[in-house]
Amino acid sequence: MHRIVLLGPPASGKGTQSDRISSLLNIPHLSTGNILRKEVENGSPIGLEAQKYLDRGAYVPDELILSMVQAWLSERPEGWLLDGFPRTKAQAEALQNLSGVDKPTLVLGLEVPKEALISRMEGRRECSSCGKTVSLKEGQEEICEDCGGNLVKRSDDVIDSFKVRYQNYEKLTLPLFDFYQEKGILERIDGTQAPDVVFEQIKQHLVSEQVHGEA
Numbered sequence: 001m002h003r004i005v006l007l008g009p010p011a012s013g014k015g016t017q018s019d020r021i022s023s024l025l026n027i028p029h030l031s032t033g034n035i036l037r038k039e040v041e042n043g044s045p046i047g048l049e050a051q052k053y054l055d056r057g058a059y060v061p062d063e064l065i066l067s068m069v070q071a072w073l074s075e076r077p078e079g080w081l082l083d084g085f086p087r088t089k090a091q092a093e094a095l096q097n098l099s100g101v102d103k104p105t106l107v108l109g110l111e112v113p114k115e116a117l118i119s120r121m122e123g124r125r126e127c128s129s130c131g132k133t134v135s136l137k138e139g140q141e142e143i144c145e146d147c148g149g150n151l152v153k154r155s156d157d158v159i160d161s162f163k164v165r166y167q168n169y170e171k172l173t174l175p176l177f178d179f180y181q182e183k184g185i186l187e188r189i190d191g192t193q194a195p196d197v198v199f200e201q202i203k204q205h206l207v208s209e210q211v212h213g214e215a
């Protein structure tokens with residue numbers, strides 16, 4: 001049984017790894033951003049409440065996020081993968097005590113230094129026609145392979161908003177590494193490596209969790 005939390009800074013490749021883990025283990029993957037959007041679209045009571053905060057660009061309060069997460073998790077006894085939640089220590093503590101929901105069994109912590117993330121972002125280009133993002137290789141022409149459009153550098157705004165998000169991550173989310181370390185379920189992953197290598201490393205931990213769990 002896998003109940004996994006994936007932690008990592010913004011732009012560290014968490015989304016890619018989540019997709020791979022959830023298809024490998026065949027477990028559902030919760031992105032709080034996605035279910036929040038869905039609740040808002042459906043105009044559910046939670047969605048309407050959340051909308052008020054989103055309209056102001058404010059953080060959606062913990063109680064709202066928690067009731068959404070609790071509803072989602074309690075319907076998935078087969079296991080799950082969380083990405084983007086918990087984001088704060090208060091949320092992590094609440095997750096340990098959610099009614100009808102078992103505790104996480106494994107926390108994968110992607111570690112990528114801020115400087116590496118910034119230089120990764122600076123090497124990234126976006127197609128001005130189809131919007132595809134690519135990492136520019138050395139000597140590569142700045143033309144989209146898919147549609148022939150021009151590849152353009154992301155604006156400074158993108159980097160600036162990343163820096164703000166990283167600061168929040170450092171302040172609010174990074175303390176969760178210690179929180180889960182103390183619970184003995186944290187595995188640190190070197191996220192500076194290529195996505196395939198990162199995934200191989202993650203797989204090792206999933207296999208050893210399986211063996212451990214069955215012993």
Ligand SMILES: [Zn+2]
Nearest residue numbers: 127130144147
């Ligand atoms: Zn294109």
